[in-house]
Amino acid sequence: MKTPSLPDLRAFVMVSKLESFAAAAQALHLSQPALSRRVAGLEEVLGVRLLDRTTRSVALTSAGRRFLADIGQVLGDLDRSIMGLHDVARLEAGDVTIGCIFSVVHHFLLEVIGTFREQHPRVMVRLVEESGDEVLASVKSGQADFAISYTGMHDPDVEFTALLKEPFVLACRPEHPLAGRRTVRWEDLGDHPYALVSHESRIRFLIDQALERVGRLPRPVCEVRHVSTLIGMVETGLAVAVVPQLTLPNAPAPVVGVRLEQPVITRTVGMLRRRGRSLSPAAEALAGILLGAIRARNKALGRTRARRS
Structure with missing residues (x-):
């Protein structure tokens, strides 16, 4: 069975809402013949007439009213999902989860989270503060987007990026x-x-x-x-x-x-993430801020050691 296309469904909903092919064509930025072909194609795929057309009016058939009630809700949910994904991509919504050994949290992670929150106040940050083995498990299970720990360096399921030697x-x-x-x-x-x-x-x-x-x-x-x-x-x-x-x-x-x-x-402290898995936009942004903070910290420590020597 052939599946109706999304543009054909949107065309039908717009004509039903405006009760006019001319007005619907203008709203969808289509020519009126192109819009008519989409609605006719949808009716052909479904095998039922959805609209009664005259030279002066457009009206839903009984089958069209039932179908509009169903498909209108589906398209509304789809549009909300798409908008939600756009918000996540623009870091205007969503969340990110970080696994972290206890010692790292207070020394530089809280400052990193503060910087991230200033830039992306609508994204929620979750912390999984556990021992090294439990933090590693949180990454492998997908509970954490990424983690900071000293375990997992040789785990085949994990990418380990060294950050500092402690x-x-x-x-x-x-x-x-x-x-x-x-x-x-x-x-x-x-x-x-x-x-x-x-x-x-x-x-x-x-x-x-x-x-x-x-x-x-x-x-x-x-x-x-x-x-x-x-x-x-x-x-x-x-x-x-x-x-x-x-x-x-x-x-x-x-x-x-x-x-x-x-x-x-x-011991080498590093960033852990699941091998072959991409980070969400929020996790990618937070990881970038973290890496920048670590690089700045290491550079400052290098200058301090140079002065002492």
């Missing part, structure tokens, strides 16, 4: 004996109570992997599941802690970070 540091209070140093060796931790995340954390895996060739190290006095708990222990003076640099609270929190060396341990 060192691990010793977190301690400003008055701690190690706080004034530029760097601290791992072996120095034996003189002070220190804490680590447990083996359930991927952060601990990175630490253990890097320290395999170091030999026996001082045993931590405490292991916890979450880095936020480690920071809390440092703030109260219970212990110093080994954490990624971005997990340190912003000033004026009573915690400072001293870079660890021998060995230096880092």
Whole structure:
């Protein structure tokens, strides 16, 4: 069965609404013979007369009235859907979902979201703040448009774009004996109570992997599941802690970070997206702002290191 064309359906609706071929032809920017051919073609495809025509009037048949009631609603829904897509494409509507590890949210993502909201106030932003593995899962499942994490670099279903290399540091209070140093060796931790995340954390895996060739190290006095708990222990003076640099609270929190060396341990934080999948206009715009902010941050850090050296 041949399917009616959309222009033929719109022609029929316009003639029915205006009750005039001449007026409908003008509204649709068609010649009157062309409009008549469209309506006649529609009636031929459907096998039923929709309009009764005389030299002075146009009237719907009973079949035409039933069909107009049905098709009018369908075309209205279609037009609203098209307008909605145009709004999404122009970033005047829609939403975007970002997966993000906890440490990145407060250090630069909130500022990025603020910039995006200033430019596109009608687009809603959702955050999925979870651990690295859960953030990776949110991208692979399609829950998040893209994500910021340190996991997924070698996952075949994910495109990983490196953004920054983050060192691990010793977190301690400003008055701690190690706080004034530029760097601290791992072996120095034996003189002070220190804490680590447990083996359930991927952060601990990175630490253990890097320290395999170091030999026996001082045993931590405490292991916890979450880095936020480690920071809390440092703030109260219970212990110093080994954490990624971005997990340190912003000033004026009573915690400072001293870079660890021998060995230096880092993790690469990057942008994750599903391989072979395009981003929505909103996600593309937000990702662009994020990449620009990271590039500016890395450039500023490079200038700072150059001055120190």
